[in-house]
Amino acid sequence: MAPRLNPLTTLTAAAAVLVITTAASSWAVSLTVAGGAALLAGVTGTARRVLLAAGVILAPFWLSLLLMHGLFFPEGRTVLASWGPARITAEGLGFAVDMGLRTSAFVLVLLLFSFSVRVPELVAALAVLRLPPQFGYVLASTLMLAPIIAARLEKVRQAQESRGLVVGKGIGNRLGAARLQMVPLVLGLVHDAGIRAQALDARGFRRTGPRTTYTQVRDSRAQRGFRILAVLLAVAAVAVRIAASLPGGGQA
Amino acid sequence: MNSHKPDAVTLRAAIESFAFHGDSRPALQGVDIVAAPGTLTAVLGGSGSGKSTLGRLLGGWLAGGRDGTLKGRLQLEPGGQQEAWQPLVFAGADTDPQIDPAAWAEQVGYVPQDPAAMLSAVRATVEEELAFGLENRGTERAEMVRIVAEAARRTGLAGLLERDPATLSGGELRRLAVGCAIVADPAVLVLDEPLASLDVDGTRTVTELVTAELARGTAVVLLSQSTDALARSAEHWLVLDGGAATAAGPPDRLLAGEELASSGVVVSEPSGPHPVQAQPRPCPAPGDVPALKLEGVSFGFDTKNPGRPLLLENVDLDVWPGEIVAVTGPNGAGKSTLLRLFNGLLKPLRGEVRIGGEAIAGVPTGIIARRLGLLFQHPHDQLFERTVLREVLFGLDRVFGDEAPGRAADALAAVGLGAAGSAHPHELSGSGQRLLALATVLAREPEVLALDEPTVALDAHGLKRLSATMTAAAGRGAAVVLVTHDLAFARAHAHRLVELRDGVLAGR
Numbered sequence: 001m002a003p004r005l006n007p008l009t010t011l012t013a014a015a016a017v018l019v020i021t022t023a024a025s026s027w028a029v030s031l032t033v034a035g036g037a038a039l040l041a042g043v044t045g046t047a048r049r050v051l052l053a054a055g056v057i058l059a060p061f062w063l064s065l066l067l068m069h070g071l072f073f074p075e076g077r078t079v080l081a082s083w084g085p086a087r088i089t090a091e092g093l094g095f096a097v098d099m100g101l102r103t104s105a106f107v108l109v110l111l112l113f114s115f116s117v118r119v120p121e122l123v124a125a126l127a128v129l130r131l132p133p134q135f136g137y138v139l140a141s142t143l144m145l146a147p148i149i150a151a152r153l154e155k156v157r158q159a160q161e162s163r164g165l166v167v168g169k170g171i172g173n174r175l176g177a178a179r180l181q182m183v184p185l186v187l188g189l190v191h192d193a194g195i196r197a198q199a200l201d202a203r204g205f206r207r208t209g210p211r212t213t214y215t216q217v218r219d220s221r222a223q224r225g226f227r228i229l230a231v232l233l234a235v236a237a238v239a240v241r242i243a244a245s246l247p248g249g250g251q252a
Numbered sequence: 253m254n255s256h257k258p259d260a261v262t263l264r265a266a267i268e269s270f271a272f273h274g275d276s277r278p279a280l281q282g283v284d285i286v287a288a289p290g291t292l293t294a295v296l297g298g299s300g301s302g303k304s305t306l307g308r309l310l311g312g313w314l315a316g317g318r319d320g321t322l323k324g325r326l327q328l329e330p331g332g333q334q335e336a337w338q339p340l341v342f343a344g345a346d347t348d349p350q351i352d353p354a355a356w357a358e359q360v361g362y363v364p365q366d367p368a369a370m371l372s373a374v375r376a377t378v379e380e381e382l383a384f385g386l387e388n389r390g391t392e393r394a395e396m397v398r399i400v401a402e403a404a405r406r407t408g409l410a411g412l413l414e415r416d417p418a419t420l421s422g423g424e425l426r427r428l429a430v431g432c433a434i435v436a437d438p439a440v441l442v443l444d445e446p447l448a449s450l451d452v453d454g455t456r457t458v459t460e461l462v463t464a465e466l467a468r469g470t471a472v473v474l475l476s477q478s479t480d481a482l483a484r485s486a487e488h489w490l491v492l493d494g495g496a497a498t499a500a501g502p503p504d505r506l507l508a509g510e511e512l513a514s515s516g517v518v519v520s521e522p523s524g525p526h527p528v529q530a531q532p533r534p535c536p537a538p539g540d541v542p543a544l545k546l547e548g549v550s551f552g553f554d555t556k557n558p559g560r561p562l563l564l565e566n567v568d569l570d571v572w573p574g575e576i577v578a579v580t581g582p583n584g585a586g587k588s589t590l591l592r593l594f595n596g597l598l599k600p601l602r603g604e605v606r607i608g609g610e611a612i613a614g615v616p617t618g619i620i621a622r623r624l625g626l627l628f629q630h631p632h633d634q635l636f637e638r639t640v641l642r643e644v645l646f647g648l649d650r651v652f653g654d655e656a657p658g659r660a661a662d663a664l665a666a667v668g669l670g671a672a673g674s675a676h677p678h679e680l681s682g683s684g685q686r687l688l689a690l691a692t693v694l695a696r697e698p699e700v701l702a703l704d705e706p707t708v709a710l711d712a713h714g715l716k717r718l719s720a721t722m723t724a725a726a727g728r729g730a731a732v733v734l735v736t737h738d739l740a741f742a743r744a745h746a747h748r749l750v751e752l753r754d755g756v757l758a759g760r
Contacts, residue, residue: 204389
C-alpha cells in the first residue's frame with residue numbers, strides 16, 4: 001500500500017485476497033486476512049480511519065448476524081440455551097462467526113484499499129487499460145464521495161455551531177445534531193453537483209475522442225509479475241474449491 | 253496555451269431575452285456585446301444585474317432549452333482566411349441549436365464568480381486539476397507538462413502545484429480557476445470578478461495575465477461590479493441594471509454619466525477602490541477588559557511535519573469594545589484561520605483566546621457564538637437553510653426566545669433583504685448571499701463581530717449596507733475584526749490596521 005506501488009497492484013492484491021478468502025471458506029483464514037488488513041492499516045497510517053469506518057459498517061452487521069443465526073438457526077443441533085422458539089446453538093453461533101469474520105475481512109481489505117489508494121493514480125492506471133474515462137470518473141467520485149461528504153458535513157457543522165448549535169457528547173445530542181445537518185448536507189451536495197456538471201461539460205469531460213493522463217503511474221516488471229501471480233493464485237483457489245465440492249472430491 | 257497566438261475570434265452576442273425556467277421575468281433582456289480580438293470589454297453592474305448570467309451564457313455554461321428560454325443569437329467569427337461559422341440563432345423553441353459546451357469552451361474560456369465551481373473535485377493536486385481539461389482533449393503528456401508549468405507560472409501557482417485544491421485560500425483558488433481556463437488557450441476569455449479576494453500580488457499577477465492575453469490577440473470580457481484599474485483599462489464598457497443594458501460606450505463617457513451610480517457599480521478611483529467613505533471617528537478609549545484578546549497564540553495545520561512552519565506564531569491582539577480593527581495580509585497568510593480561532597472552530601496549539609476577559613478554551617463553539625459572530629469567507633459555507641428567513645432564524649430562539657422573529661426581520665431589513673424572506677438563499681445574487689450571511693451574524697448582536705472578506709461580491713448598495721451595519725454595531729459597543737484585501741475600505745472604516753504576514757501579526 002506504499003505510494004510507490006501501482007494502484008493496479010494493490011487492487012489486484014486486494015481482489016485476489018478476497019477471492020482466496022471466499023474460496024477457503026475458513027474462519028481462520030478470514031480472521032488472518034482481517035487481522036492482516038488491520039495490521040497493514042496501522043503500518044500505512046490509515047488505521048484510525050479504516051477501523052472507524054469498519055466499525056460503523058460491521059457493528060450492526062455483527063449484531064444482526066448473532067441475532068439471526070445465533071438464536072434462530074434451523075440446522076442447529078447442539079443447543080446451548082433456549083427461550084421458547086429462540087435457542088442458541090453451537091452450529092448457529094459458528095455460522096454467524098464464520099460469516100461475520102468473512103465479511104469483516106472483505107470490509108477491512110476494501111476499506112484499506114480505498115483509504116490508501118491515490119485516486120487520480122488509480123484513474124490513470126485504469127486509463128492505461130483503455131477503460132472508458134467515465135468509468136474512471138465514476139470510480140474516482142465514488143471513492144472520493146466519502147471525503148467530499150465529510151468536508152461538506154464539516155462545513156455545515158461549523159456554520160451551525162457558529163450560530164449557536166451545541167453538539168453535546170451524548171448519543172441523543174449527536175443524533176439531534178445529525179438530524180439538523182442532513183437536509184442542508186443533501187441540498188448542498190445536490191447544488192454542488194449541479195454546478196460541477198456545468199464545469200465538467202465545459203472542461204471536456206464528456207468528449208468522446210482520445211484522452212491522455214497527466215499523472216504518471218509507476219510500474220515495474222516485478223509488479224506486473226506479482227499481479228499475474230495473484231490472479232493465478234486466485235484462480236487456483238477457486239479451482240481447488242470447485243474440485244473439493246464435486247462428488248467424491250473430499251469435504252466441501 | 254501554446255506559445256503561438258490563438259486564432260483570432262470575435263464573439264458576438266445579441267441576447268433578446270433569457271429567462272430561467274420557472275421565472276416569469278427574464279434575467280437578461282436586450283443585451284448586445286461584441287468581444288473583438290485583443291480588446292478588453294468590461295460588463296459592469298451591481299448585485300442582481302445579470303452579469304454572471306450573461307457570463308455563463310457567453311461561456312456556454314448556461315444553455316437555452318436546458319436551463320432556460322433563450323432568444324437571440326451567439327456567433328463566433330473567425331478572423332483571417334478561415335471559413336466563417338454560422339451564427340447560432342435561438343428562438344426559445346425546441347428546434348434551437350444545442351451548444352456543445354466542450355467545443356465552445358475551446359474558443360471561449362469562462363471563469364465563474366465562485367472559483368470552487370470550476371474544480372473537477374476528483375483531482376488531488378493543483379497540477380492535476382490544471383491538467384484535467386487537457387487530459388480530456390487528449391493532449392500529449394509532454395505538452396501537458398509544459399502547459400501546466402506555464403499556466404502555473406502565469407497565475408503565480410508554481411509553488412503550490414503539489415497542494416490539494418481543497419486547502420487553497422480564496423485568492424489562490426481564484427488563480428487556479430483562471431489557470432484552468434487558460435490551459436485550453438481560448439480565443440475569448442470571460443472572467444467573472446477575477447480580482448475578488450486577491451491580494452496585491454495576486455491582483456498584479458491576474459492583471460498582467462490579462463494584459464498578456466490581450467497582447468496575444470485574445471478577446472477578453474470582464475464582468476465586474478467595480479470600476480477598478482482593470483475595468484478602467486477596457487476599451488468599451490457595458491452597464492447592466494436589472495438584466496438590461498442601460499449604457500454602453502467608452503469608460504470616459506460613462507464615468508461622466510448617471511447610469512453607473514444608479515446601477516450599483518462601485519465607482520473607484522484609478523489608483524484603487526474608494527467605496528463608501530465613513531466619517532473618521534476617534535478610536536474608543538480602552539476600557540478595563542478587551543472585548544477580544546489573543547495572547548501568544550500559535551497555530552499550524554500540519555504539526556506532525558517538523559519542517560513546515562507554523563501558520564500563526566505567538567500572535568497577540570487586543571480589540572476593545574467599539575473598536576474596528578482591519579486585518580490585512582497576503583493570500584494564504586492565515587487570516588481566515590485566525591478568525592476561526594476566535595470562536596473555537598480551531599484550537600490554538602499554544603496561547604489563549606479571551607472574549608470579554610474569559611478564556612474560551614474548552615467552551616463549545618455553540619456557546620461562544622452567543623458572544624462572537626463569525627462571517628465566513630464564502631457565504632456558500634455559511635448558508636444551509638431552505639429560506640432566507642429560516643437562515644436568519646436558525647438558533648436565534650435560543651438567544652432571544654419569542655423576540656427571535658422580530659430580531660430576524662430587523663436584521664434582514666438592515667441588509668436590505670426584508671422582502672426576500674421566502675426566497676431560497678441560493679437564488680440570491682452573490683451580493684445578496686453575503687448580505688444574508690451578514691444578517692445571520694448581526695441578528696445575534698454579538699459582543700465581537702469577526703468578518704472574513706465582507707466586501708467581496710458587494711456592489712455599491714451592498715457596501716453602503718455593510719458600512720452602516722458595521723458602524724452601528726461598533727456604535728453599540730461591539731468590537732469588530734475585519735479581514736480584507738480592500739485597503740481603501742479598511743482605511744475608511746477601521747480605527748486600526750494590522751497585517752498578518754509570515755505568521756506574525758504586526759500593526760501598520
